[in-house]
Amino acid sequence: MSKLAIDGGRPVREDPIPIAQPILGDEEARAVTEVLRSGQLAQGPRVEEFEREFAKFVGCEHCIATSSGTTALQLALESAGLGPGDLAIVPSFTFIATANAALHVGAHVAFVDIDLETYCMDPYSLEEVVKLLKDRVLRPRTVAVVPVHLYGHPADMDPILEIAEEHDLIVIEDAAQAHGAEYKGKRAGSLGDAACFSFYPTKNMTTGEGGAITTDDEELAERARMLRSHGERERYDHVEIGYNFRMTDIAAAIGTVQLRRLEEFNERRRENARYYLKELADLEPLIELPTEKSWAKHVYHQFTIRVNVEELSCTRDEFAEALRAEGVDCAVHYPTPLHRQPAYLRRGYYAMELPKSERAAETVLSIPVHPGLSEKDRQDVVEAVEKVVSAFSR
Numbered sequence: 001m002s003k004l005a006i007d008g009g010r011p012v013r014e015d016p017i018p019i020a021q022p023i024l025g026d027e028e029a030r031a032v033t034e035v036l037r038s039g040q041l042a043q044g045p046r047v048e049e050f051e052r053e054f055a056k057f058v059g060c061e062h063c064i065a066t067s068s069g070t071t072a073l074q075l076a077l078e079s080a081g082l083g084p085g086d087l088a089i090v091p092s093f094t095f096i097a098t099a100n101a102a103l104h105v106g107a108h109v110a111f112v113d114i115d116l117e118t119y120c121m122d123p124y125s126l127e128e129v130v131k132l133l134k135d136r137v138l139r140p141r142t143v144a145v146v147p148v149h150l151y152g153h154p155a156d157m158d159p160i161l162e163i164a165e166e167h168d169l170i171v172i173e174d175a176a177q178a179h180g181a182e183y184k185g186k187r188a189g190s191l192g193d194a195a196c197f198s199f200y201p202t203k204n205m206t207t208g209e210g211g212a213i214t215t216d217d218e219e220l221a222e223r224a225r226m227l228r229s230h231g232e233r234e235r236y237d238h239v240e241i242g243y244n245f246r247m248t249d250i251a252a253a254i255g256t257v258q259l260r261r262l263e264e265f266n267e268r269r270r271e272n273a274r275y276y277l278k279e280l281a282d283l284e285p286l287i288e289l290p291t292e293k294s295w296a297k298h299v300y301h302q303f304t305i306r307v308n309v310e311e312l313s314c315t316r317d318e319f320a321e322a323l324r325a326e327g328v329d330c331a332v333h334y335p336t337p338l339h340r341q342p343a344y345l346r347r348g349y350y351a352m353e354l355p356k357s358e359r360a361a362e363t364v365l366s367i368p369v370h371p372g373l374s375e376k377d378r379q380d381v382v383e384a385v386e387k388v389v390s391a392f393s394r
Contacts, residue, residue: 011325011326011327011384012326012327012328012380012383012384012387013326013327013328013380013384014327015327016324016327016328016329017327017328017329017368017373017377017380017381018329018368018370019329019330019331019366019367019368019370020201020202020368020370021370021372022201022202022206023261023265023370023371023372024206024254027257028253028254028257028258031253031254031256031257032250032253032254034253035249035250035253036250038249040249041248041249041250042246042248042249043065043229043246043247043248043249043252044249045249046249046250046252046253046256047065047246047247047248047249047252049252049256050063050065050207050247050252050253050255050256050259051063051064051065051212051252053256053259053260054197054212054214054255054259055214057180057187057259057262058187058188058189058190058195058214059186059187059189059190060189060190060195060214060215060216061215061216061218061221062213062214062215062216062217062218062221063212063213063214064212064213064215064221064224064225064228065210065211065212065246065247065252065255066210066211066212066213066228066245066246066247067209067210067211067244067245067246067247068198068200068209068210068211068245069097069176069196069197069198069199069200069210069211070097070100070101070198070211071211071228071243071245072196072197072198072211072212072213072245073097073098073101073146073172073174073196073211074101074104074105074245075213075224075227075228075243075245076101076172076194076195076196076213076215076220076224077101077102077105077107077144077146077172078105078223078227079194079213079220079221079223079224079227080142080144080170080172080193080194080220081142081170082102082105082106082107082142082144082170083105083106083107083142084105084106084107085106085107085108085141086105086106086107086108086141086142086143086144087102087107087108087109087110087133087141087142087143087144088101088102088107088108088109088110088143088144088145088146088172089109089110089111089112089126089129089130089143089144089145089146089169090102090109090110090111090112090146090148090338091111091112091113091114091120091121091122091146091147091148091150091357092111092112092113092114092337092338092339092340092352092354092357093113093114093119093150093334093337093338093354093356093357093360093361094148094150094174094334094338095176095333095334096338096341096343097176098146098148098174098338099111099338099344102144102146107144109338109344110129110133111337111338111339111349111352111354111357112125112126112128112129112354113125113354113355113356113357114150114354114356114357114360115156115356116356116359116360117291117293118150118153118154118155118156118291118293118296119150119151119153119304119360119364120147120148120149120150120153120154120155120156121145121147121148121155121156121160122356123156123159123160123163125354126145126160126163127159127163130163130167130169134167142170143167143168143169143170144169144170144171144172145160145163145164145169145170145171145172146171146172146173146174147160147171147173147174147192148173148174148176148177149173149174149175149177149178149181149188150177151177151290151298151300151301151302151303151304151333151366152177152178152181152204152269152298152299152300152301152302153178153181153290153291153292153293153296153298154178154181154182154183154188154191154296154297155173155183156183156293156295157173157183157191157192158184161191161192170192170193171191171192171193172192172193172194172195172196173188173189173191173192173194173195173196174195174196175188175189175195175196175197175214176196176197176198176200176203176211177198177203177204177301177302178197178299178301179197179203179204179205179262179266179299179301180204180262180263180266180297180299181296181297181298181299182296182297183295183296183297184295189214190214190216193215193217193220194213194214194215194217194220195213195214195215196211196212196213197211197212197213197214198210198211199211199212199251199255199258203301204262204265204266204269204299204301205255205258205259205261205262205265206254206255206258207247207251207252207254207255207258208250208251208254209251210247210251210252210255211247212247223240226239226240226242227240227242227243227245228242228243228244228245228246229242229243229244229245229246230242230243230244264371265371266299266300268371268373269299269300269301269369269370269371270298270299270300272300272303272369272370272371272373272378273290273298273300273303273369275378275382276289276303276367276369276378276381276382277289277290279382280305280382280385280386283385283386283389285308285311286308286311286312286389286393287305287306287307287308287385287389288305288306288308289305290303290304290305300369302331302333302366302369303366303367303368303369304333304364304365304366305364305365305366305367305385306360306363306364306365307319307363307364307365308363309362309363311393311394312389312392312393312394313392313393313394314392316332316362316363316364316365317332318392319365319388319392320332320365322388322391322392323365323367323384323385323388326384326387326388327380327384328367328368328380328381328384328385329368330365330366330367330368331365331366332364332365332366333364333366334361334364335361336361337354337357337358337360337361339352339354339357340358340361367381367385368381
């Protein structure tokens with residue numbers, strides 16, 4: 001039990017503030033109803049419409065809608081040429097789907113560390129790993145680098161792309177949390193050879209469940225479309241062994257409406273983040289607040305603080321428990337870096353040392369930043385964080 005729960009004091013909120021809250025309204029409901037009445041429920045014209053609009057939004061020639069962000073990653077890697085014996089270089093501090101997608105196509109994974117300010121792939125760590133692997137592993141294998149735009153902040157792509165160009169590596173962005181984020185004025189999803197998005201209900205926009213690949217590479221896009229639907233070139237003409245990774249017209253109808261609201265949603269997230277950055281500034285360095293680099297537009301899929309466990313008399317998990325006791329939901333994204341996950345320990349990754357990923361996993365905590373927050377919600381979140389920090393101050 002946390003100190004606050006033991007003390008039995010009155011919580012800041014009796015009705016908990018959720019960590020995430022999809023915003024769906026009458027327009028989404030009407031769009032779904034139109035699809036139901038049409039009788040065309042599976043992939044059809046609404047998916048095509050969504051693909052056109054999402055490609056235009058991102059700034060790419062092609063969008064291939066899929067059943068999830070995970071299937072988008074798998075399709076993108078396979079369509080880019082990865083297969084058995086090839087390699088994907090992935091940050092260890094991310095959701096496990098980023099790495100698993102490579103294993104699903106038969107490739108190996110090499111983990112790299114992150115930058116603790118952005119939580120994204122550290123280009124210096126990438127360069128070290130590429131140099132280490134160059135002579136022994138990289139040739140003649142196909143190698144993909146998969147930078148993750150974590151929490152809505154883009155990775156530092158210029159040095160990543162320079163390393164990739166120097167060593168002839170493919171770059172597949174994992175933009176699952178970065179809808180509308182920007183790197184030096186260009187939107188996430190338009191920076192590498194291809195990119196992958198998720199539209200899970202907690203994301204900045206949703207289709208209920210779904211994903212997408214964006215790319216300017218016509219050959220990659222065409223192969224992804226075939227693999228998405230059983231390797232079909234034409235109906236019942238199967239030229240590859242593919243999958244059923246299609247999006248439904250029901251999901252696409254929701255997504256098309258959500259896409260038109262995305263910039264509004266993102267601005268509300270950014271406004272909430274600005275409020276926290278101002279109101280919680282005095283608590284540093286007891287907690288560390290997120291950073292927005294000068295070259296980035298952060299869309300705050302998560303507002304992630306770090307709990308300075310050396311300065312507070314608690315662990316991150318005790319801090320989180322106390323915050324929940326005050327009526328503020330919070331979440332840890334992610335408590336275990338991938339190279340320490342049981343599924344990867346069995347593959348020999350236990351010997352790796354990625355200190356920044358491990359530090360983040362021990363200290364990060366996300367608080368509500370979603371666009372459904374009211375002014376009172378934001379005030380209560382700040383009051384709760386202040387109360388918990390005060391309770392655990394040494």
